[in-house]
Amino acid sequence: MKSGADARESEGSTVAELVQARWGDHRAGLRFEDRVLSHHQMTAGAAARAALLTDLLSSHGEPHIGVLLDNTPEYPQWLSAAALSGAAVAGINPTRRGAELARDILHTDCQILVTERAHLPLLDGLELPGIRTLVTDTPAYEDLLAPYADAAPEIARTVGPASRMLLYFTSGSTGAPKAAICSQGRLAAAGRSLAAHFGVRAEDTHYICMPMFHGNAVIADWAPALAAGAGVALRRRFSASGFLTDVRKFGATYFTYVGRAVQYILATPAQPDDRENPLRIGFGTEAGAVDAARFQERFGVRLVEGYGSSEGGAAIQRTPGTPAGAIGRAAPGDDLAVVDPVTLRECEAARFSPDGRLLNGAAVIGELVNRGPNPFEGYWRNEEAQAERVRDGWYWTGDLFYRDGSGHFYFAGRTDDRLRVDSENLAAAVIENILARYPRAAAVAVYAVPDPVAGDQVMAAVAPVPGAGFDPHDFAQFLLEQGDLGTKMAPRFVRVLGRMPVTATNKVARGELRRDAFRCPDPVWWRPPGAAAYRRLTPADVSTLLAEYRTHARDHLLTR
Known part of the structure; x- marks a missing residue:
């Protein structure tokens, strides 16, 4: 096998081949907290787990394993083990609970569930017939792996580009989450393409702070690192306050983001040495042009949407x-x-x-x-x-x-x-991009609430920057100064909260915001019909609004 300097960096039509190419590479391959594992050690760990899978998986069921873990070294080792053995990984979301969590595991026909002690309480009382649970941070798990410690990274004869590699859940905002299929060939191709597009080098380190049960972390961060022979650094869970410390500690040069992660990093106190970091690029979605510009100005790092x-x-x-x-x-x-x-x-x-x-x-x-x-x-x-x-x-x-x-x-x-206000179709993201210019806002989200008579009204959630508070007169003046804010776009309701609610993948939890509408525990400001200024929404206002909904038989649209 070739070592790091001359490894086949971008070859491999399957993920298994990319994993196997790291055997014998003794450069640092993974950093996690205070641990450093070489590429070779990671590949050896994958080989041991692949050999274990071969013995544990029944030929009478689907070769699927559920992975219910935080971002620990076990996660990429199980991804790699699945690739070598021809199994598929179903990334299980640890923010799911009860019957919904059981549904995800059973729906993907998992024979094995890999988890850790911190997540065991999530499984209490769940009916998971026929599923074997492996708990990674236990002596029993170490004993189970021990006989396979000397296994080499052999690729199963059944593995090819069409082999299922991932079953990853898409958003469940419109029903039960759907498990999208990703083959080894598609994941390997995505890794090679991104590595080439961003010029990923073997000496780079990819910082994975987004959850690995989501496609963003695996497809856009782990796969290009694997294809290029770059190292990865893991953060157990995303932390805005720990972001720059981690980047410096691990020498991270590349990271991915989803949703509002960038806004939360920008909301941390600025320091004079923020630009002193090794990052070259950030790649993701939903940062928005305003926040991308702020990020580059503060940290000297270009974000590519x-x-x-x-x-x-x-x-x-x-x-x-x-x-x-x-x-x-x-x-x-x-x-x-x-x-x-x-x-x-x-x-x-x-x-x-x-x-x-x-x-x-x-x-x-x-x-x-x-x-x-x-x-x-x-x-x-x-x-x-x-x-x-x-x-x-x-x-x-x-x-x-x-x-x-x-x-x-x-x-x-x-x-x-999409919102429909006075028969005009609007898109929440377009309005959000305008409101993101408001200098006193650390984060904004726009969503529809039902109009009492017909269609929708625009509601915005605003999380002010620390110490700024919310001034309704200043906000109203800001809206007047935005030349591209159409007459139907100005929010009727503004919810002021300390922190934007987000999903496990750092996307705004719009379903939660829509369900709350204007009946929420946070202060809400509103513009009554015909009014130009915002005023505080009172309990009497809410009662009047609810009566109007009932009059027009639209109260059922308010879900609380």
């Missing part, structure tokens, strides 16, 4: 000359279009003011579709969801976009983030 649907059906790549705020152009081979889901017609091109503000938002926002061949590999045992994703021969992403006359795409939110 990318887009690739979790299921692999569409991808947008940032290329030189991409305008500010745009994601990029369609990846080679993709026939992407922004389509009105009712008429199936392409939306018109976006027009901008001289200072780059969107002028015709209502007419240009539609759902992103891929009309050509795509690598979507389906959902595990969910034909209904699969048929919804692929309709009329097109792959429907479920995401809202708009496109300019040069073919650059701009993200506008999820399809269920």
Whole structure:
């Protein structure tokens, strides 16, 4: 086997081959807390676990293992072990509870569940028939692995590019989470592509602080490091306050983010030496142009906003000359279009003011579709969801976009983030990008609440920067100064909270915000119909509003 300096850095049509190529490489491969493991040690650990899997998995069931772990060295070792043995990993979300957690494990037909002592209470009382549980941080687990300590990283004869590698759950905001299938070939190709695109080097270190049960951490962070022979550094759970300390400690040069992680890092107190860090690049989604600019100014690190649907059906790549705020152009081979889901017609091109503000938002926002061949590999045992994703021969992403006359795409939110105010269609992400300019806000989120009569009203949640508080008059003046804030876009309700609620993957928990609407424990400011100024929403106001909902038989739309 070749060692680090001359290893086959970008070869390998399967993840198993990429894992095997690290055997004999004694450079630092993984850093976690105060531990350092070489690539060779990680591969040896994977080989031992693969050999164990061969003995434990029954040929009468699916070769699937559930992994219910924080970001510890066990996680990438089990990913690698699954690749070598031809098994598939179902990433289990530790924020799920009770019947929902059991459903995820059973739905993916796991024969084995790998977990740790900290998560054992989550399994109390769950009915998981026929599933063997391995608890990693126990003597029994070490005893179980011991006979396989000298195993070499052999690739099972059944392994090929089409072998299932991942069953990772997509958002469950519109029902039970769907388990998207990712093959070894697709994951290896994604790793090689990202490594080439970002110039990942063998001497780089990828910082993985997003949870590894999610596709972002595995596909966009772990896989390109594996393809390039780079090291990884793990953070058990994301910490905004620990981010820069970790980056310096581990010598991290690359990281990925999802959702509001960037906002939380920016909300930490600025220090004069923030730019003294080894990072070269950050890659992710939903940071927004304003926060990306702030991040680069403060830390000297460029954030690249990318887009690739979790299921692999569409991808947008940032290329030189991409305008500010745009994601990029369609990846080679993709026939992407922004389509009105009712008429199936392409939306018109976006027009901008001289200072780059969107002028015709209502007419240009539609759902992103891929009309050509795509690598979507389906959902595990969910034909209904699969048929919804692929309709009329097109792959429907479920995401809202708009496109300019040069073919650059701009993200506008999820399809269920669309609002309809006074018969005008709006996208939450477009309004959020405007509100993100408010200097007193550390984080903002925009979502729909039902109008008492028809359609929706705009509601915003605002988390002020520490010590700033919320001044409704200052906020109202800020809105008046935003030339691209349409007359229907100004929030009717503003919820002021200390911290934005987020999911386990650091995306805003919009479902929770929508369920609360204006009946929440936090202060809410509102503009009554016809009023220009915000005032505090009182219990009497809530009673009057609820009576109006009942009058128009729309009170059932308020879910609390």
